[in-house]
Amino acid sequence: MIEKTCVIGAGTIGSLCAAHLGRNTEVSVLTRRSEHADALNHEGLRISGKSDVHTELFATTDPESLPEPDLVIVATKATQITQAANALAGRFPKAVVLTIQNGIGTEEVVHRSGPWPVVSSVTFMSGVRESDSHVHYELDTPTWMGPYPLSGADYDTARAIGDLFAASGLKAEVMADVRTAQWSKLIFNASVNSVAALTDLPHVSLFARRDRPTDLGHLMHDLIEEGKAVAAAAGIELFEDPWEMNVQAVTTGRTHDENYAHVPSMLTDVRAGQRTEIDFILGSIVREADRLGLSVPLSRALYRLVKARDRSYDDEEAL
Amino acid sequence: MKIGVIGCGAIGSLFAAHLATLDDVEVWVYDVSSEHVDAINRRGLKLTGLGEVHSWPSATADPSELPALDFGIVATKGMYTGAAVEAAAKALSDAAVCSVQNGVGNEEIIAQHVQRVIRGTTFPAGRMLEPGLVQWDTAGKTWIGPFEPKPAHMDEVETLAATLTRSGMETAALADARGAQWTKLIFNAASNAICSLTLLPHGRACVHEEVRWVMDRVVAEGKSVAAALGVEMETDPADLLQSSIEVAFDHKPSMLQDVLAQRRTEIDMLNGGIVRFGEETGVPTPLNQTAWALIKGLEASWDL
Numbered sequence: 001m002i003e004k005t006c007v008i009g010a011g012t013i014g015s016l017c018a019a020h021l022g023r024n025t026e027v028s029v030l031t032r033r034s035e036h037a038d039a040l041n042h043e044g045l046r047i048s049g050k051s052d053v054h055t056e057l058f059a060t061t062d063p064e065s066l067p068e069p070d071l072v073i074v075a076t077k078a079t080q081i082t083q084a085a086n087a088l089a090g091r092f093p094k095a096v097v098l099t100i101q102n103g104i105g106t107e108e109v110v111h112r113s114g115p116w117p118v119v120s121s122v123t124f125m126s127g128v129r130e131s132d133s134h135v136h137y138e139l140d141t142p143t144w145m146g147p148y149p150l151s152g153a154d155y156d157t158a159r160a161i162g163d164l165f166a167a168s169g170l171k172a173e174v175m176a177d178v179r180t181a182q183w184s185k186l187i188f189n190a191s192v193n194s195v196a197a198l199t200d201l202p203h204v205s206l207f208a209r210r211d212r213p214t215d216l217g218h219l220m221h222d223l224i225e226e227g228k229a230v231a232a233a234a235g236i237e238l239f240e241d242p243w244e245m246n247v248q249a250v251t252t253g254r255t256h257d258e259n260y261a262h263v264p265s266m267l268t269d270v271r272a273g274q275r276t277e278i279d280f281i282l283g284s285i286v287r288e289a290d291r292l293g294l295s296v297p298l299s300r301a302l303y304r305l306v307k308a309r310d311r312s313y314d315d316e317e318a319l
Numbered sequence: 320m321k322i323g324v325i326g327c328g329a330i331g332s333l334f335a336a337h338l339a340t341l342d343d344v345e346v347w348v349y350d351v352s353s354e355h356v357d358a359i360n361r362r363g364l365k366l367t368g369l370g371e372v373h374s375w376p377s378a379t380a381d382p383s384e385l386p387a388l389d390f391g392i393v394a395t396k397g398m399y400t401g402a403a404v405e406a407a408a409k410a411l412s413d414a415a416v417c418s419v420q421n422g423v424g425n426e427e428i429i430a431q432h433v434q435r436v437i438r439g440t441t442f443p444a445g446r447m448l449e450p451g452l453v454q455w456d457t458a459g460k461t462w463i464g465p466f467e468p469k470p471a472h473m474d475e476v477e478t479l480a481a482t483l484t485r486s487g488m489e490t491a492a493l494a495d496a497r498g499a500q501w502t503k504l505i506f507n508a509a510s511n512a513i514c515s516l517t518l519l520p521h522g523r524a525c526v527h528e529e530v531r532w533v534m535d536r537v538v539a540e541g542k543s544v545a546a547a548l549g550v551e552m553e554t555d556p557a558d559l560l561q562s563s564i565e566v567a568f569d570h571k572p573s574m575l576q577d578v579l580a581q582r583r584t585e586i587d588m589l590n591g592g593i594v595r596f597g598e599e600t601g602v603p604t605p606l607n608q609t610a611w612a613l614i615k616g617l618e619a620s621w622d623l
Contacts, residue, residue: 198516198613199613201616204623214615297605298605298609301606301609304532305513305517305530307529308517309517309518
């Protein structure tokens with residue numbers, strides 16, 4: 001029975017989890033900035049848009065002051081996963097940990113830091129942070145989750161979390177092997193995010209157009225084919241076809257709003273001069289291709305070009 | 320002798336200003352910028368920087384004012400070649416017309432409007448400071464030769480080269496000028512496109528190991544296409560990338576300047592040109608295709 005939840009990182013996804021799960025559990029939140037924690041302690045956390053929630057919670061910048069939880073949700077950016085894992089190391093031996101980042105590899109970092117059963121997930125939820133204490137919930141698509149087997153988690157561990165999500169007003173789908181969904185989203189994300197970061201384009205219909213030779217649909221399709229070849233060689237059967245995801249996302253499928261142009265997170269990062277998650281996204285595909293001895297020239301080129309755009313390229317604390 | 324410079328930006332101005340110092344040459348300039356044209360007619364055309372030149376070509380924004388010309392020198396950006404040459408076609412009807420533009424594909428467009436075409440490649444560079452005044456940044460040679468499908472006579476090519484050299488623009492006349500053109504094309508395709516995508520200046524991009532890997536592949540594809548066309552390189556573009564690191568360490572290639580100012584780029588004539596000739600010769604050019612599509616995407620982002 002999950003009665004206490006601790007959320008590490010209160011960005012858009014962390015906030016959506018914290019506010020909704022506050023309906024059924026006692027929630028604490030670890031933030032990086034003290035103003036952020038202060039705002040949450042004074043004003044609570046409000047969600048508008050797809051849900052209407054207002055949750056009281058305990059927020060702090062000090063991991064030592066977090067109360068013992070049953071469930072830890074690690075919702076930082078992938079680039080901050082090592083700090084998040086360090087904050088948890090040696091604590092909360094009875095807790096279960098859910099990782100909820102873009103890309104793949106964060107469940108492994110968490111697993112190496114402690115004995116917890118780890119459930120990995122991949123989410124398509126999205127929203128816009130209006131302020132430190134208010135998130136507008138835009139896409140209420142499901143979060144797919146499943147056990148990370150090396151950690152000793154099993155299907156029931158994941159199902160308990162999935163049930164809590166569903167009971168709290170979030171959509172969840174529990175799977176025995178979540179890698180099939182993770183890789184679908186990974187390949188989709190890797191192509192969309194890197195092309196967006198380099199062209200300064202939000203995810204618009206150009207990404208699926210293949211009329212003229214320079215239309216970006218050709219490049220997207222070729223990148224996705226490279227990713228699919230890597231997944232196939234790794235023995236992963238994809239849950240959804242990433243090209244179809246791309247086509248659907250730029251038509252009105254996901255939002256029913258033809259003017260909706262999603263700004264992928266990597267484009268947001270590049271525009272803000274912040275470090276991107278490229279190492280966990282396109283980088284994971286390139287590393288897996290290297291491990292399997294596959295050639296992925298386009299993925300490698302885009303990976304390197306985005307790395308060059310990454311202002312913190314020389315930051316030592318990378319993977 | 321009457322020579323018309325078609326398109327008088329930085330490169331066109333370098334040619335026009337030098338040529339107009341010669342007593343035996345009548346130089347005309349055609350440009351769409353009436354401010355630049357008026358400034359030249361009122362105060363002359365001035366170069367500053369590497370050398371100081373002040374001369375008096377006749378300038379016009381109205382191509383019907385151009386006299387019948389012996390030579391044309393086309394120096395517009397690649398996307399304006401067709402419109403500019405078509406507008407000046409009457410004055411150029413018995414002229415030998417030489418491109419000194421970036422990339423490949425301009426001579427083909429010029430040949431749709433005139434009878435005798437000269438293939439050209441130029442290395443000097445500069446930038447417009449104000450109407451009538453151009454900063455001359457880089458010296459360098461110009462190579463010209465008959466454009467094979469619709470060639471100018473070799474003696475015309477030699478006359479133009481000798482005239483340009485006499486005016487201070489060192490120019491070589493070659494029977495086959497494709498080597499110089501492809502050398503510069505491949506160098507530009509690597510430097511301009513990749514600097515524009517990473518926002519790094521030339522030298523910084525070249526010494527960035529991961530970026531250099533991408534540039535080297537763009538170069539390797541270009542060299543394969545050139546080899547398939549039977550073009551013999553003037554210089555290895557890879558050496559050119561290397562040797563220009565120091566002199567151009569913080570130099571922003573022209574396409575990067577265009578991208579930062581959100582002006583349309585010449586990508587169609589650079590990486591796009593390599594891709595088109597790659598298709599003709601059956602040589603795959605995936606990274607040039609990728610750079611082409613990404614820059615086109617970047618251009619599209621300005622219209623959103």
